[in-house]
Structures are given as C-alpha cells and as structure tokens.
Amino acid sequence: MSTEADPAPDVRVRRRAGTAPLLAVGVLLAVVVAVGLVALTGGISYAVAGLTDPGAVTTYGITVVRVAADVSAAVCIGSLLLAAFLVPPQKSGTLDVDGYAGLRTAGFAAWAWFVFALASVFFTAADGAGRPVTEVLRPEVFVNFVGAIEQPKAWLITAFIALLLALGCRLVLSWGWTATLFFVSVGALIPVAVTGHSASGGSHDMATNSLLYHLVGAAVWVGGLIALLAHARRRGSHLTLAATRFSKVALVSWIVMALSGVVNALVRVTPGQLLSTDYGLLVLAKVVALVVLGVFGHQQRQRSVRGLQDGAGGGQLVRLAAVEVLIMLVTIGLATALSRTPPPAEIAAQPSTTELLLGWNLQGEPTxxxxxxxxxxxxxxxxxxxxxxxxxxxxxxxxxxxxxxxxxxxxxxxxxxxxxxxxxxxxxxxxxxxxxxxxxxxxxxxxxxxxxxxxxxxxxxxxxxxxxxxAGRNAPPGPREWLLAxxxxxxxxxxxxxxxxxxxxxxxxxxxxxxxxxxxxxxxxxxxxxxxxxxxxxxxxxxxxxxxxxxxxxxxxxxxxxxxxxxxxxxxxxxxxxxxxxxxxxxxxxxxxxxxxxxxxxxxxxxxxxxxxxxxxxxxxxxxxxxxxxxxxxxxxxEAKRRDRREEATGEQDLAAYNAMLKQLADQGRPRD
Structure with a gap:
C-alpha cells in the first residue's frame, strides 16, 4: 500500500468533544443488557450439547467480548464508509480532512476489534469445549481445542483481518485504498457468521445466508450512524452531503436487516414459540427495537437533513443521532443474548444426515x-x-x-x-x-x-x-465517478x-x-x-x-x-x-x-x-x-458510416486534394525543357 505525496490532513483544528464518552456508555448498556438476559434465560444449555458448564467467567466473559468485538467492528466499518463514500476526497484523490479523521477512527476501532476478536478465540474455544477459559490459555490445550472447533478458527481469521485493517489505516491516504479497506472490513464479518450458531443443524443454508445479510446491514447501519455522529461533533464539512447519503444507506440497511431477521427467526422458531420460549421473547424484543429504530431514525434523519439544507446547524442531528446510537447499542446487546440462547427448534429437532450435511432433504432421484x-x-x-x-x-x-x-x-x-x-x-x-x-x-x-x-x-x-x-466539475464525486474509478x-x-x-x-x-x-x-x-x-x-x-x-x-x-x-x-x-x-x-x-x-x-x-x-x-x-x-x-x-459522413461533410475536397497530390508528383517527375 502506497501513500499519497500530500501531507496528512491536520484534524486537530476542528476537533470537538468526541463520541468516545457516549460510545462507552452505550457499550456498557449493551453489556449489561446482554449479560442480564443471558443470566435471566440461562444462556447456552451445556447439558443439551453434552458439555460441562465452563463456569461464570467463561459464560459471561464470552458475552462481554462479543459485544465489544461487534461494536468495534461496527465503528471500524462505519468510519471507513464515511471516509470512502460519505465525504468527498480532494481532487488529487487523497482523502480530505474529514476522510482522514474517519480513517484514523477506523484504525483505532480496528485495533480494538483485533484485541476483542483475539480474546474471542480463547473464550469461544473454552465455551465450545465446556472448559474454563483459564484452562484453554495453556498452549497445548489451546492448540487441540482450536483445531477441533470451527468458531475459534473463524475468530482467529477475523483477528488477522482486523490487524491488517489497523495497519492499513495507518499506511494509506488515497481514496482508492480507503474504499478497498472498507470492503475488506465488511468481508471480515463473514468468517464468524458462516461458522456460528446458524451454520449447524437443519436449514443451515437459509440461516447462514440470512445472518450474512443481517450482520452486514447492522454493521453498516450502526457503524455509519456512529461515524456520522462523530463527523457532526467534529463540525466536519459536507455534513449535509454525508447525512443525505447515509440516510439512503441506512434505509436500505434497515430493510435488509428486517427481512433477513425474519427469515433467520423463522428457521429457528415457530410463530407459536414466540411467546412461550425465552428465545422467542428475545426475538420479539429485538423486532420491537428494530421497528422503533427504523421508524424513529428515518423520520429524524429526514428532519435533520431538511434542517441542514435550510442552513441550520448540526446540533439537532447530534442530539437525535446520540439517542439512536444508544438504542442501537442496546439492540446489539439483545442480539448477543439471542446468540447465546438455544433456539427451541434446535433443541427438539433431530435432522437427518442429508439435512445435517446439506441443510435440506432430497425427495428422490434427480429426474x-x-x-x-x-x-x-x-x-x-x-x-x-x-x-x-x-x-x-x-x-x-x-x-x-x-x-x-x-x-x-x-x-x-x-x-x-x-x-x-x-x-x-x-x-x-x-x-x-x-x-x-x-x-x-x-x-x-x-x-x-x-x-x-x-x-x-x-x-x-x-x-x-x-x-x-x-457529478459535475465542482461537485463531489458520486456513484458514476466511483464506477469509473x-x-x-x-x-x-x-x-x-x-x-x-x-x-x-x-x-x-x-x-x-x-x-x-x-x-x-x-x-x-x-x-x-x-x-x-x-x-x-x-x-x-x-x-x-x-x-x-x-x-x-x-x-x-x-x-x-x-x-x-x-x-x-x-x-x-x-x-x-x-x-x-x-x-x-x-x-x-x-x-x-x-x-x-x-x-x-x-x-x-x-x-x-x-x-x-x-x-x-x-x-x-x-x-x-x-x-x-x-x-x-x-x-x-x-466505420463505413463514419467515412460516408466525413465525405458528405467535406464534399469532394478529399478527392480533389488527392488528385492534386498525384498531379504534383507527376509534374515533379516530368523532364524539364
């Protein structure tokens, strides 16, 4: 990765009270919600899986590190989204001040993502083996468990990608590399999603595919809003453009999350189990939170964008986005608790070998x-x-x-x-x-x-x-310019x-x-x-x-x-x-x-x-x-039509010029008297 020749923009002159305190409060709320719900519902039933209880440190520790990893991932992805697509770069292709600020934030979040993903390797190995995490910290035990369980290996891959992102955010300044880092950060969500709770049992193809949509939509939505809030608190330029673009992205992300969430829930729980099981109640709670966030967030963002277009400051956007971020982080806590609660269908179901391996049954010979x-x-x-x-x-x-x-x-x-x-x-x-x-x-x-x-x-x-x-000569680049690039x-x-x-x-x-x-x-x-x-x-x-x-x-x-x-x-x-x-x-x-x-x-x-x-x-x-x-x-x-149009436009001029050239050559070769 090569850096641009332009010096790194100085973001200190426009820095304001950041979003770190708000983010810390939100993460704390998410952790409290997740841990409380896991304690209330009993979390993963180790007896059902044939495992021994690994202890409170492992049971609740894995919940804490997952919340922290999810939030870090969202902040990294959202900040890269802001730097690459919500605010324009300089004409030279180097990031502007606002893009550079988003890139630096993404770098810090990537380091946190790396740390918590690495911690998740140990906690997931301990949880999957039904052993205390302190026992898994021993090298010989760790190697055996990680080699036998898919989830720790997935977290290890995620940690490696997060490390690359952290280093990349320190090395690049160009728009092209920043956009590349954004897509890499989204790809870092895939390993854990495809090896997690949804990747086993019957209909795991539907569950895994819907979870992929769900995680990407959530990360872009939550992370993008946090990045937009940080941008507004920095009093960054192009705030109206960033808010307008993110409003469209957020709407699409919410629709993707809603549809994929419905599919994922229907795979694991029947409508009759929504009110009669802990898993169903958590699904309902998450649905309510997403509906509130979708309606409230969209209406408030539209109002804030109109205010920005009318010349109002970003104060209203900051206040409303702060409330929405807190609700979003609480929703992440709900989702984490949901992932730690066994679905009722999974406990009772006994899938066939074909369904277990493929995700579905085959009805007969492929006629x-x-x-x-x-x-x-x-x-x-x-x-x-x-x-x-x-x-x-x-x-x-x-x-x-x-x-x-x-x-x-x-x-x-x-x-x-x-x-x-x-x-x-x-x-x-x-x-x-x-x-x-x-x-x-x-x-x-x-x-x-x-x-x-x-x-x-x-x-x-x-x-x-x-x-x-x-986009126009002086307008910021848009989708057409991104495609050309x-x-x-x-x-x-x-x-x-x-x-x-x-x-x-x-x-x-x-x-x-x-x-x-x-x-x-x-x-x-x-x-x-x-x-x-x-x-x-x-x-x-x-x-x-x-x-x-x-x-x-x-x-x-x-x-x-x-x-x-x-x-x-x-x-x-x-x-x-x-x-x-x-x-x-x-x-x-x-x-x-x-x-x-x-x-x-x-x-x-x-x-x-x-x-x-x-x-x-x-x-x-x-x-x-x-x-x-x-x-x-x-x-x-x-080519023939172009020649015909040229001849029609020039008339006999080309032919006359050609004949004149031949005549001149003939005269030059004729002997003089």
Missing part, C-alpha cells in the same frame, strides 16, 4: 422434472439475480424516459444471464448440486461459462455510466490481463478439483458460496475483454480476442477428459456419508460430470464466435 421444479430459493445468489435484473431495468427505464435508446438485445442478454443465475442456484440444479458431482458440474458450467457470457453481452457498465448522473483501477487492469484472466478461468478447474480443495470444501456451506462467486467472477473477467460491450481496461485486438478463446479450449477439453478417465473419486468421503440410494456408483457419477464438462465447453465457444462476428460486422458498418 428432469425435479431438476426443473424442485426449487429451494438461494438467499444470496437468488436475491442477487433478482436485484441485478431490477437495477438493470431501472437503468433502461431512466434512459428511455429521457429519450435515449438502449438496444433490446443487450437487455435480453442481461435478463437471460440473471435467469440462468437463478436457475443454477435456486432450482433443482442448485438443490442437488452439493449432493452429486454430476449435477455440481452442471452448476459449475452454468455459472462459469453460461451466465458470464450473457452478463458481459448486457453491457452493465455502459448502461450505468449513461444512466447515472454526472474501479474500471480504471489497477485491480481491474490486472484481472483483465489476458494471462491472468486465462489462468483464473482455466486454472481454477485444475486447482479446485485436483488439489484437494474441493474435498475440503464439500461439507462447508460457506465454501459453496465462495465457489459460486469464483465461478461467476472468473468467467466474467475472462469474457469481458473478449466479447464485452463495456470498455475494458485492456483493449484486445480482434485476433487477440479470438486467440484467447481458442487458447482456453484445449485446457477445458483436457480437464473433462481427465475427469472421465480418473480411477479415484473426488470428495469420496463426503458423498459416501450422504449415502444417496440412487448414486450407487460414485465413479460413474464423476465420469458423467467429466462428460458434462467436456461437452459443455462447445456451446459458450459458439456463442462467443457468433458475438465476435456480429461485433466485427457492426464495427465495419460504423
């Missing part, structure tokens, strides 16, 4: 009808498909409302890509893909070679650049490098299946999410410079595009052939543990998957060739 009609909506990728389609149609609608045209073919291609993404992850294909290698390979081909081709033909970046408003960023240039794109696209076939990664990933839901993301992104960055409508950071000549496509074909074909001829089963232990009655020959199923991989490579190549031919033909037509 054509079941692959088409046996749907299980994927909260991550199914939602992404719907949102991407809606955003694209909104962009097309905006263009047409102002009288601009947008090719229908691009719209059809994009919507077809969204539909293919939805089918690959939420239909029977997505339901059976984790259980059978052959169906997994269908899923892989659709996500890596089908949907990306259609997505790049849709030209989403071009549409966004035309639909989003331009990403397209021209070093990351985009590296990813679209032909060698890198080819290695990611083709190399992932061999690296995933022949290195043991696939075997290790099969029984982890988060690994399936990561694989799907990799398939989509690797396919997109490969096809983007080849047939993409959008301008790529690296523009390839026509022969280069064709060569890149043909270079991938032998590697893809060889992968399919080697799969069909393998004598060992990839992921054998996982597939045998499922013991599906209709898969009596795992090697035959794997060879079927190899045949699917080999045969499916032909269709995308055909689509790419057709797209390239059409693009070349249209490029020739555009």
């Amino acid at each position: 054509v009808w079941r692959l088409i009609a046996d749907w299980r909506f994927d909260l991550i990728y199914g939602t992404a498909a719907i949102v991407l389609a809606a955003l694209y149609l909104a962009g097309v609608r905006r263009l047409r409302r102002r009288g601009d045209a947008w090719p229908v073919g691009r719209t059809i291609a994009w919507l077809a890509g969204c539909l293919l993404l939805l089918i690959a992850t939420s239909s029977g294909i997505g339901r059976y893909a984790p259980a059978m290698f052959s169906i997994h390979m269908v899923n892989h081909m659709l996500l890596s070679m089908g949907a990306p081709v259609l997505f790049v033909l849709g030209g989403p970046v071009t549409l966004a650049l035309r639909a989003l408003p331009t 990403f397209v021209h960023s070093p990351v985009a240039r590296v990813l679209t490098n032909p060698i890198v794109a080819l290695a990611l696209f083709v190399g992932s076939f061999y690296g995933l299946y022949y290195s043991g990664l696939f075997d290790a990933a099969l029984d982890h839901h988060w690994a399936h999410l990561a694989m799907n993301a990799h398939f989509l992104l690797a396919g997109y960055v490969f096809y983007w410079p080849v047939i993409g409508i959008d301008p790529a950071p690296r523009k390839l000549p026509p022969l280069g595009k064709l060569g890149l496509v043909f270079a991938s074909m032998p590697f893809h074909a060889f992968f399919g052939v080697t799969l069909m001829n393998m004598q060992t089963v990839i992921g054998e232990s996982f597939y045998r543990s499922l013991d599906l009655p209709w898969v009596d020959n795992l090697l035959l199923d794997q060879r079927t998957g190899g045949g699917i991989a080999w045969a499916s490579g032909e269709l995308p190549v055909l689509l790419v060739m057709i797209a390239l031919l059409l693009q070349w033909a249209r490029a020739d037509d555009r």
Whole structure:
C-alpha cells in the first residue's frame, strides 16, 4: 500500500468533544443488557450439547467480548464508509480532512476489534469445549481445542483481518485504498457468521445466508450512524452531503436487516414459540427495537437533513443521532443474548444426515422434472439475480424516459444471464448440486461459462455510466465517478490481463478439483458460496475483454480476442477428459456419508460430470464466435458510416486534394525543357 505525496490532513483544528464518552456508555448498556438476559434465560444449555458448564467467567466473559468485538467492528466499518463514500476526497484523490479523521477512527476501532476478536478465540474455544477459559490459555490445550472447533478458527481469521485493517489505516491516504479497506472490513464479518450458531443443524443454508445479510446491514447501519455522529461533533464539512447519503444507506440497511431477521427467526422458531420460549421473547424484543429504530431514525434523519439544507446547524442531528446510537447499542446487546440462547427448534429437532450435511432433504432421484421444479430459493445468489435484473431495468427505464435508446438485445442478454443465475442456484440444479458431482458440474458450467457470457453481452457498465448522473466539475464525486474509478483501477487492469484472466478461468478447474480443495470444501456451506462467486467472477473477467460491450481496461485486438478463446479450449477439453478417465473419486468421503440410494456408483457419477464438462465447453465457444462476428460486422458498418459522413461533410475536397497530390508528383517527375 502506497501513500499519497500530500501531507496528512491536520484534524486537530476542528476537533470537538468526541463520541468516545457516549460510545462507552452505550457499550456498557449493551453489556449489561446482554449479560442480564443471558443470566435471566440461562444462556447456552451445556447439558443439551453434552458439555460441562465452563463456569461464570467463561459464560459471561464470552458475552462481554462479543459485544465489544461487534461494536468495534461496527465503528471500524462505519468510519471507513464515511471516509470512502460519505465525504468527498480532494481532487488529487487523497482523502480530505474529514476522510482522514474517519480513517484514523477506523484504525483505532480496528485495533480494538483485533484485541476483542483475539480474546474471542480463547473464550469461544473454552465455551465450545465446556472448559474454563483459564484452562484453554495453556498452549497445548489451546492448540487441540482450536483445531477441533470451527468458531475459534473463524475468530482467529477475523483477528488477522482486523490487524491488517489497523495497519492499513495507518499506511494509506488515497481514496482508492480507503474504499478497498472498507470492503475488506465488511468481508471480515463473514468468517464468524458462516461458522456460528446458524451454520449447524437443519436449514443451515437459509440461516447462514440470512445472518450474512443481517450482520452486514447492522454493521453498516450502526457503524455509519456512529461515524456520522462523530463527523457532526467534529463540525466536519459536507455534513449535509454525508447525512443525505447515509440516510439512503441506512434505509436500505434497515430493510435488509428486517427481512433477513425474519427469515433467520423463522428457521429457528415457530410463530407459536414466540411467546412461550425465552428465545422467542428475545426475538420479539429485538423486532420491537428494530421497528422503533427504523421508524424513529428515518423520520429524524429526514428532519435533520431538511434542517441542514435550510442552513441550520448540526446540533439537532447530534442530539437525535446520540439517542439512536444508544438504542442501537442496546439492540446489539439483545442480539448477543439471542446468540447465546438455544433456539427451541434446535433443541427438539433431530435432522437427518442429508439435512445435517446439506441443510435440506432430497425427495428422490434427480429426474428432469425435479431438476426443473424442485426449487429451494438461494438467499444470496437468488436475491442477487433478482436485484441485478431490477437495477438493470431501472437503468433502461431512466434512459428511455429521457429519450435515449438502449438496444433490446443487450437487455435480453442481461435478463437471460440473471435467469440462468437463478436457475443454477435456486432450482433443482442448485438443490442437488452439493449432493452429486454430476449435477455440481452442471452448476459449475452454468455459472462459469453460461451466465458470464450473457452478463458481459448486457453491457452493465455502459448502461450505468449513461444512466447515472454526472457529478459535475465542482461537485463531489458520486456513484458514476466511483464506477469509473474501479474500471480504471489497477485491480481491474490486472484481472483483465489476458494471462491472468486465462489462468483464473482455466486454472481454477485444475486447482479446485485436483488439489484437494474441493474435498475440503464439500461439507462447508460457506465454501459453496465462495465457489459460486469464483465461478461467476472468473468467467466474467475472462469474457469481458473478449466479447464485452463495456470498455475494458485492456483493449484486445480482434485476433487477440479470438486467440484467447481458442487458447482456453484445449485446457477445458483436457480437464473433462481427465475427469472421465480418473480411477479415484473426488470428495469420496463426503458423498459416501450422504449415502444417496440412487448414486450407487460414485465413479460413474464423476465420469458423467467429466462428460458434462467436456461437452459443455462447445456451446459458450459458439456463442462467443457468433458475438465476435456480429461485433466485427457492426464495427465495419460504423466505420463505413463514419467515412460516408466525413465525405458528405467535406464534399469532394478529399478527392480533389488527392488528385492534386498525384498531379504534383507527376509534374515533379516530368523532364524539364
């Protein structure tokens, strides 16, 4: 990470009474609420889990460090959000005074996040093993417990990422790196979410996916409001802009939290258990708090923004935000207590082996009808498909409302890509893909070679650049400028490098299946999410410079595009052939543990998957060739039209000048008398 040449902005001249005292009071309230509710409800039932009680220090200590870790994470994420997107940088790309102040706050919060995440490693190991935390502090015991339990390893990864964030906040000053740190900080929430309480038992796919949405929405909402409050107390500039932008972000975050919270609760508790169990009562309390926060916060932020636009000071915003922050932190305490209370459904349920490993049961052999009609909506990728389609149609609608045209073919291609993404992850294909290698390979081909081709033909970046408003010469940069910055960023240039794109696209076939990664990933839901993301992104960055409508950071000549496509074909074909001829089963232990009655020959199923991989490579190549031919033909037509317009504008001037040049050359070569 390199720093800018500009000196670090001096924030001391505008510093006012900070938010630290308010934050300390809020954290104390959250801890009191969490510990009190855990004591009242009994917390985790160790007897149900077959563990001994680790003692009060571990039982309540883990609650305290989790509250502190959650608040630290929210402050870090919210401060980076402020520095990267709520206040504008300088024209040179270096952070302004307000952005630098947010970056420094994020750095301090990241150090706290690191400390409490590291403490959570020990407390979670002790809690999972049913031993006092003092016993886990011994190195030999710690290594054994951390190696056997997933949650401590997740907290260790989070602590490492928090340490990187803390160091990064000290080293960078540019807007681009600050935005990168923000996305890294959001990603740091994932390890704990995908290995926590929701990642086990039946329907753990729904529970984990909804929890991911819930945690990200909560961190952005709570952390963003704390950062906005700190910005107002510092009397920072661009306060109206920051409050307006955050109001929109907060509304989206609240909607995401509300919907994901409902899904997560329904997985663990029935409506009849809301009033009859401790878990249900905590769910109701959290729902009430979120409703109050959503309605109260939105109304007050709108009133504060209107006041700022009318020239009023930020005093009202500070007072109202302070109250909202306190309620939010109490809600974090409620959520922590909820995570420490066993759901009634989990205590009583006895999931089958298939449901325990996959998250759902399979109804029978994957017939054509079941692959088409046996749907299980994927909260991550199914939602992404719907949102991407809606955003694209909104962009097309905006263009047409102002009288601009947008090719229908691009719209059809994009919507077809969204539909293919939805089918690959939420239909029977997505339901059976984790259980059978052959169906997994269908899923892989659709996500890596089908949907990306259609997505790049849709030209989403071009549409966004035309639909989003331009910030203006003296106005702060907005979404359009952020998108342009990403397209021209070093990351985009590296990813679209032909060698890198080819290695990611083709190399992932061999690296995933022949290195043991696939075997290790099969029984982890988060690994399936990561694989799907990799398939989509690797396919997109490969096809983007080849047939993409959008301008790529690296523009390839026509022969280069064709060569890149043909270079991938032998590697893809060889992968399919080697799969069909393998004598060992990839992921054998996982597939045998499922013991599906209709898969009596795992090697035959794997060879079927190899045949699917080999045969499916032909269709995308055909689509790419057709797209390239059409693009070349249209490029020739555009060049011919440009020549015609130039000739019409200049008349016979070019021809006359050319004839005059020939005459002059002839006269010079003619012998003189």
